[in-house]
Amino acid sequence: MTLPNDPTTRTVRVPGTEAIATATRSSRTPVWKKLLRDPQAVITISLLVIIVLLGLLTPFLTSHGPNQTDLNAINAPVGTPGFLLGADESGRDIFARLLHSINTAVIAALLGTSVALVVGVLGGLVGGYFGRITQSATEWIFSLIMTFPGVLLLIILMPVTRGDYRPTMLIFGVLLAPGIYRIVRNLVLGVKNELYVDAARVSGLGNLRILGRHVLFVVRGPIIIAAAFLAGTSIGVQSGLAFLGVGSIEIPSFGAMIASGFRNLYIAPTQFLWPSLLLGVITASLVLLGNSLRDAFEGAKPKAARIGAAPSTERTAGADEAVDARNLVEIRNLAIAYPQASGGIAEVVRGVDLKINRGEVVGLVGESGSGKSQTAFATLGVLPNEAIITSGSIVFDGQELVGLSEARMRTLRGREIAYIPQEPMSNLDPSYRVGVQLVEGVRSSSSMSKAEAKDLVLSLLARVGIADPQRTFDSYPHEISGGMAQRALIAGAVASRPKLLIADEPTTALDVTVQAEILDLLRDLQAELDMAVLLVTHNFGVVADVCDRIAVMQNGSIVEAGTTLEIFDHPQHPYTQMLLGSILEEESVRADAPPAAVEGDTK
Amino acid sequence: MSLLEVRDLRVAFPARGFRAAPNEVLHGVSLDVAAGETLGLVGESGSGKTTIGRAVLGLVRASGGSIRFDGEDITTVSGAARRKLSKDIQVVFQDPYTSLNPAMTIGDILAEPLIVQGATGRDARAQVRTLLDQVGLPSDAIERLPREFSGGQRQRVAIARALAPRPRLIVCDEPVSALDLSTQARVLDLFVEIQRATGVAYLFVSHDLTVVRHISHRVAVLYRGDMVETGPAAKVTSDPDDPYTRKLLLAAPVADPRRQQERRLARRALMDAERTA
Numbered sequence: 001m002t003l004p005n006d007p008t009t010r011t012v013r014v015p016g017t018e019a020i021a022t023a024t025r026s027s028r029t030p031v032w033k034k035l036l037r038d039p040q041a042v043i044t045i046s047l048l049v050i051i052v053l054l055g056l057l058t059p060f061l062t063s064h065g066p067n068q069t070d071l072n073a074i075n076a077p078v079g080t081p082g083f084l085l086g087a088d089e090s091g092r093d094i095f096a097r098l099l100h101s102i103n104t105a106v107i108a109a110l111l112g113t114s115v116a117l118v119v120g121v122l123g124g125l126v127g128g129y130f131g132r133i134t135q136s137a138t139e140w141i142f143s144l145i146m147t148f149p150g151v152l153l154l155i156i157l158m159p160v161t162r163g164d165y166r167p168t169m170l171i172f173g174v175l176l177a178p179g180i181y182r183i184v185r186n187l188v189l190g191v192k193n194e195l196y197v198d199a200a201r202v203s204g205l206g207n208l209r210i211l212g213r214h215v216l217f218v219v220r221g222p223i224i225i226a227a228a229f230l231a232g233t234s235i236g237v238q239s240g241l242a243f244l245g246v247g248s249i250e251i252p253s254f255g256a257m258i259a260s261g262f263r264n265l266y267i268a269p270t271q272f273l274w275p276s277l278l279l280g281v282i283t284a285s286l287v288l289l290g291n292s293l294r295d296a297f298e299g300a301k302p303k304a305a306r307i308g309a310a311p312s313t314e315r316t317a318g319a320d321e322a323v324d325a326r327n328l329v330e331i332r333n334l335a336i337a338y339p340q341a342s343g344g345i346a347e348v349v350r351g352v353d354l355k356i357n358r359g360e361v362v363g364l365v366g367e368s369g370s371g372k373s374q375t376a377f378a379t380l381g382v383l384p385n386e387a388i389i390t391s392g393s394i395v396f397d398g399q400e401l402v403g404l405s406e407a408r409m410r411t412l413r414g415r416e417i418a419y420i421p422q423e424p425m426s427n428l429d430p431s432y433r434v435g436v437q438l439v440e441g442v443r444s445s446s447s448m449s450k451a452e453a454k455d456l457v458l459s460l461l462a463r464v465g466i467a468d469p470q471r472t473f474d475s476y477p478h479e480i481s482g483g484m485a486q487r488a489l490i491a492g493a494v495a496s497r498p499k500l501l502i503a504d505e506p507t508t509a510l511d512v513t514v515q516a517e518i519l520d521l522l523r524d525l526q527a528e529l530d531m532a533v534l535l536v537t538h539n540f541g542v543v544a545d546v547c548d549r550i551a552v553m554q555n556g557s558i559v560e561a562g563t564t565l566e567i568f569d570h571p572q573h574p575y576t577q578m579l580l581g582s583i584l585e586e587e588s589v590r591a592d593a594p595p596a597a598v599e600g601d602t603k
Numbered sequence: 604m605s606l607l608e609v610r611d612l613r614v615a616f617p618a619r620g621f622r623a624a625p626n627e628v629l630h631g632v633s634l635d636v637a638a639g640e641t642l643g644l645v646g647e648s649g650s651g652k653t654t655i656g657r658a659v660l661g662l663v664r665a666s667g668g669s670i671r672f673d674g675e676d677i678t679t680v681s682g683a684a685r686r687k688l689s690k691d692i693q694v695v696f697q698d699p700y701t702s703l704n705p706a707m708t709i710g711d712i713l714a715e716p717l718i719v720q721g722a723t724g725r726d727a728r729a730q731v732r733t734l735l736d737q738v739g740l741p742s743d744a745i746e747r748l749p750r751e752f753s754g755g756q757r758q759r760v761a762i763a764r765a766l767a768p769r770p771r772l773i774v775c776d777e778p779v780s781a782l783d784l785s786t787q788a789r790v791l792d793l794f795v796e797i798q799r800a801t802g803v804a805y806l807f808v809s810h811d812l813t814v815v816r817h818i819s820h821r822v823a824v825l826y827r828g829d830m831v832e833t834g835p836a837a838k839v840t841s842d843p844d845d846p847y848t849r850k851l852l853l854a855a856p857v858a859d860p861r862r863q864q865e866r867r868l869a870r871r872a873l874m875d876a877e878r879t880a
Contacts (some may be wrong), residue, residue, distance in 0.1 A: 136686045195702035199764065202660050203716035204689030213715070217706050367783040369753075511647040512810065516854035516870060538784060541856030544863040564860050582785040583812045589837040590795070592805070594640035594820055 033223075034296040040116040041292035051282060054100030064096035066252035075268045084495050088260050088271055092496055100252035105282060108169045110539035112234030113227050115173025116180055121223060123177065124184025129192055138185075142178045150175045151237065155246050160577045163248040165238055172237055176230055183226060187219045223295035228290035231282045239279055254279040328499060328532050329356040329379065334392035336374050336383065345388065349374050349556045352392070356500065359360075359530040361523075363543040363564070366553035375553070376502050376536045378402075380419055381409040397499060414445030418493035422505040424485035428477035434485075435473030438492045445496050460491035464521055490521065495528055504536045519545050540583055544568065552576045605635035606673060606804050607659065607772055614654050614666035618744040628654050629826045632670060634702035636772065641798065641805040643819030643836065645812055645851070650825040652808045656774040657844045659806065660694055661685050672772070690720060693765035696776035700785055701750040705750055709735075710745035717766045737800075738793060757788035762793065766801070779814060791817055818841040823850045847871065 035041040038536025045409055052059070064082075073080065080086060085094040118397050127138030153175070154168050161167040189213070191197060235254075241247055249256065254275045259434040261272030334350040349371040356362050366372040377383050379394055381401060394401040397416065401409070413419070421427045429437060435457060442453040454473075461469035464487040472480060472488060480488070486506065493501060503522070507515035524535050524545050537543060543564065551561040552575065560573040571577045612632045615625040626818035629651045636642045657663045661680065670678045677688060689845055696702040704713055713734055714727040722730065729878040732742050738759040749757055758778060765773050775794070779787040795818060797804065809815045815822055816836055822831040824845065832845040844851050857863050 170651060193680070194849065195696045195698060196704045198662055199694060199702050199716070199761070200697065200704075201662065202689055202692070202694045204719045204768070205715070206686060209719070213707075214704055217704070282807075367785065370779040378615055464767040474869075512812075513647065513854040516856070516867075519856070520867075520871075524747045539856070540858035541783075541863065544858050544860040568858075578785060580858070582788040584788060584791070586813065586857050586862075589816050589840065590641070590818060590820060592799070594637060596796075 002338055015063055015440070021594050024281060035292060038292050038295065041296070042519070044289040044292065047281060047285045048289070051102055051278070052106060054099055055106055058096075059101040060534065061099060062093065062096040064093035066097050066100035067092065067250060068096075075264065075271075077268070078270055085274055086270065088257070088268075089264050090260075091501075093151040094257070094271060094274055096255055097252045098278060101254045101257060101275065102252045104165065104251060105238065105279075108165060108238035109234045111166060112173045112176060112237070113230045115170050115174035117223065117227060119177035120180025121184050121216075121219070123181040124190055125215065126220070127181065128185040128188025129207070129211060129215065142181045145175060146178045148175060151240065154237070154241060155244075158246060161247075163246075165170070165241070165247055165251055165253070168241065168247065168501060169238060176233065180223065180226055180230075183222050184219050188215055191215050191218045206277050213398060221293075225290055225293045225297060228286050228293055232286035233289075235279070235285055235286075272458065287523040308378075324562050326357045327355060328353070328358045328360075328397055329534070330393075330395045331355075331375070331379065332393050332395075334375065334378060334394065335390045336371070336378055337386070337388050337390045339386055341549065345390070347556060349378070349391065352556075352558050354551055354558065354561070356534060358499065358532055359526070361526060361533040361535060361546055361548045363541055363547035364534060364536045365538065365540065365552045366552055367538060367579075369555075370553040371555045371556040372536045374556075376504055376534060379500075379534065380413060380417060380502055381406075382413075388590050411445070414441070415496045417500045417502065418496065418498035418503065420486070420493050420503045420506045422488050423509050424482055424489050427489060428485055430477050433473070433477075433481065434475050434477060434488050438473075438488065438495070441492045441497045456495060457491065459571055460495055461488065464488070464491045464525075466491075481514075483510055484519065486510060486514075487521065488516055488559065490518070494525055494529060496530070500530055500532045500534065501526070501535070502534045505538070506535070507542060508537070508539070515542070522546060540580065552579070606638045606640075607634075607636040608671040609634045609655070609659070609668070612652070612655065612658060612670065612673075614658055615666040616663075621675040624664070627666070628769040628828050629658075630729055632825070632828070632830050633668075634823055634830070634833065634854065636804050636806055638771065639798065640821065643815035644806065644808045644825060645810065645815050645822060646825035647810060647851070649827060651828040652775055652810075652825050655825075656694070656776050656806060656808050659772075660692060662690070665871050667781040671793055672844045681745050686719075689716070690768045691771045692774065693763050693768065693772070694760050694774045694776065695758070695778045698781055699761055700749075702761050703757055705749055707748055708745065708749075709740075709749065709752075711744075712749070712760065712866055713764055713767055714835075716764060720768050730767070733839055733841065734766055737766065753786075754782050755790055757783060758786075758790055759793065762790075762797070765790035766797065768805075769801070770803060771854045772804045772806065775805055777809055778807075780809065780811065787814070794818055812840055812852060824851065846877075 018555045025480060035045070035063065038419070041480070066528070070087065070091040073083055073093075075089060076083045076087040076091070078084075078086045079185075083093050083095070085098070087093055088097070122140055123138050127135050127142075146235040150172070157171060161171070197210060197214055200214055205213070239253060239255035239258070242251070242253040243259045245259065257275035258272060258279070258491055261275060264271050320408055331354040334349060334352040335347055337345040337347045340346050352371075352375055354362070354364075354375070364372045364375060374383070378389060379396070379401070381404065383389070389402055392402065395413070428434065435454070438457045439450065439453045441448070442448060442456060448456065458469045459474060461472055464471050466484065472484060477485060506522070507518050510518060519542065522533065525531070535542070535547060547564050549561065549563050551558045554575045558569065560571065560576045567576065568580070571580055610633050612629055613627060614629040615627040618624060618626050625688065632655060633643060634655075644652045644655060644731050654663060658665050658787055661677070665678050668678070669676055671690065672688065680688065682857070692805070701855055710728070710731055710853050713731040714724075714824065717727040717730055718724070730775065731745060735742055735744055740756060740759050740763070744752070745761070750761065761778075778794070782790060791814065797803065805818070807815060819836040821834065822839040824838045824839065824843070826847050832839055832843055832848045839848060843852060850870075850873065853866055853873060
């Protein structure tokens with residue numbers, strides 16, 4: 001046997017650098033910039049900053065202490081000299097008390113939130129990252145904390161905290177921690193199995209470093225979002241306790257002020273208004289800020305890609321030409337585009353012409369992103385809803401498919417055009433038996449009775465090489481192998497004896513020995529039923545095995561088409577030549593000796 | 604003496620359910636990798652090929668047998684001793700999309716293993732440039748995030764990260780199977796080039812015989828947790844002794860319509876012979 005020498009020299013044929021120039025500097029907007037563009041975030045942050053500043057500047061803004069009473073000013077109205085917002089039932093300056101209450105609220109929020117964050121994040125990291133025993137132990141502890149009745153516990157513990165709101169908020173922080181713990185633990189469980197965490201471990205990083213650098217980074221966003229809500233909750237609970245009169249009455253607080261205003265509601269209604277207003281603005285700002293943070297960190301929610309209904313079209317009138325009787329599918333000048341976020345549209349397929357004759361196997365070959373699957377989906381009529389066929393026509397058996405109603409398309413899809421997918425498992429519903437799903441498919445495209453359909457499915461399952469059809473019929477998808485599932489789907493696809501079978505990378509997810517069997521099966525069925533096959537693939541071996549003709553796609557266009565032998569023997573287009581040149585040759589066995597072994601032993 | 608010596612390696616994963624028997628995925632596999640050599644590990648899904656690599660890396664625990672690196676038993680090494688090994692044993696994973704932390708710049712990703720090994724920040728930066736150069740990426744990649752690169756380029760970053768501590772062995776777990784055809788060939792060539800320049804050894808795991816043949820000096824074939832054949836790459840991948848290897852070889856379609864037709868007929872003949880036997 002001849003061993004073509006050095007395998008590295010072979011790739012001289014492969015042109016230049018691998019799209020390094022195309023590595024685009026995609027938008028990498030920092031979170032704070034995104035926030036600055038969001039009016040909701042800008043307004044809420046400004047409000048919160050102003051309020052906190054007011055609190056900090058209290059000594060300069062008022063000469064009244066929070067509990068300083070002036071018996072002459074009892075229930076003084078708004079605008080009384082020295083009492084900007086009036087005074088309360090004890091003659092205390094409401095404006096001064098509001099400013100002091102801001103500080104109370106800020107401290108309460110800081111204490112509650114930071115304790116919740118520290119306890120929750122640590123618990124979540126430990127509980128998510130380490131082994132099973134640690135995991136169940138932390139889970140148990142946090143579940144226990146969750147069972148405590150929060151506010152009630154805080155009231156009961158008043159003798160311990162001596163009515164001071166600060167230790168109360170520390171305890172409340174612990175009670176809030178399970179929420180954070182849950183978020184962090186779930187994120188960590190997800191991240192832990194990421195390959196980059198494995199890679200970090202192999203790089204020699206210790207657990208602490210991995211947690212700090214790789215894991216904590218992922219949970220950062222959700223934690224910041226949760227913190228905004230926690231701050232609001234802490235202020236709310238502190239005020240609520242004060243409103244109930246639990247804790248020291250010495251401490252100025254929105255809750256205490258509202259309670260006092262409440263008692264005086266009929267005498268001086270505005271006393272009730274000011275603290276409620278400020279408390280409302282603070283908590284609402286925190287909640288809205290939390291929402292803005294969520295948008296900034298997690299991005300806008302992706303639109304659900306609904307598949308169905310014929311995509312909108314702007315058709316060019318195609319002149320009717322004499323129809324070739326052998327011709328089954330004729331795609332002319334097809335262009336498919338998607339709307340972009342920036343406005344405008346991006347064409348993913350342009351000017352595609354493709355003919356498929358009856359009983360012919362056509363391979364549509366290309367690398368990822370070449371538009372080969374989009375072309376196949378357009379022929380099936382299952383492009384995503386936002387896709388636009390901007391021009392062109394697809395004529396199937398004398399019938400124009402572009403612009404056809406969904407109902408007509410559906411009958412065609414069931415009976416005359418069939419489809420087998422790349423991932424057989426994801427095309428079977430895991431909660432129904434395989435047989436039931438196949439029978440349903442057969443009955444939706446024909447007028448068979450249930451029993452007839454079942455007999456047909458069983459005979460087809462036997463035909464596609466399943467040894468025990470009844471057993472597969474009665475199995476759930478998870479009980480059968482990938483190869484078996486693909487066979488079952490092929491059985492379903494050919495049940496109506498379709499004229500055209502569209503196979504999208506039908507063997508890519510399968511083992512090579514199974515792939516060979518599935519390709520054999522496809523070839524046999526194709527000959528038996530005289531059906532045309534459009535095979536979408538990136539694998540030239542598969543093409544060489546089953547295809548009569550090939551069309552090569554690159555960047556949305558067909559660059560070359562011809563019979564399989566023509567293309568393999570005399571590729572014309574440089575891209576086809578490059579692709580065929582990149583195929584690892586069968587004979588090229590590595591011939592050079594291991595570098596380190598050269599000087600020493602020669603076996 | 605071999606650089607890596609795996610003897611009678613067994614790995615079992617705990618089964619779901621109370622007191623269920625553990626599920627053994629490797630039933631005693633032995634292999635050697637010499638310094639500077641590539642051993643290709645071929646097998647289909649469920650053959651245990653990836654598990655061998657992960658056991659060598661210490662990512663799964665062996666339930667039996669031994670793994671020796673450079674004469675030292677590393678079967679149960681963990682903690683600080685395992686971290687020390689990271690200087691010598693590195694990895695390139697299959698999926699270049701999930702094996703790089705999406706939030707870190709390429710520069711940080713590559714500097715991390717260097718800093719762990721004790722390099723200063725400035726040293727690390729300088730070495731990162733050399734590494735990028737070594738794998739054919741422009742040096743302005745340092746400031747960019749993984750998502751700005753194509754699959755092939757990301758895999759180059761992953762290779763650079765593996766090379767950073769100048770290891771003596773790199774476990775390559777299907778490093779080209781997620782890549783496009785034209786990219787695949789170039790990345791494989793890069794592996795060969797690097798091996799020539801640095802003398803690193805590869806344990807190269809793949810389901811694709813053609814890929815393995817291209818890069819390996821020796822090849823081992825696995826089937827359902829057992830090694831069925833091992834030997835020089837040319838022999839195992841062209842004229843195998845074992846019936847399963849032969850089946851595997853004939854099942855892979857060759858990108859040449861005429862030769863594929865011959866191969867298909869040969870495979871059918873083998874299958875028929877198997878059926879009648």
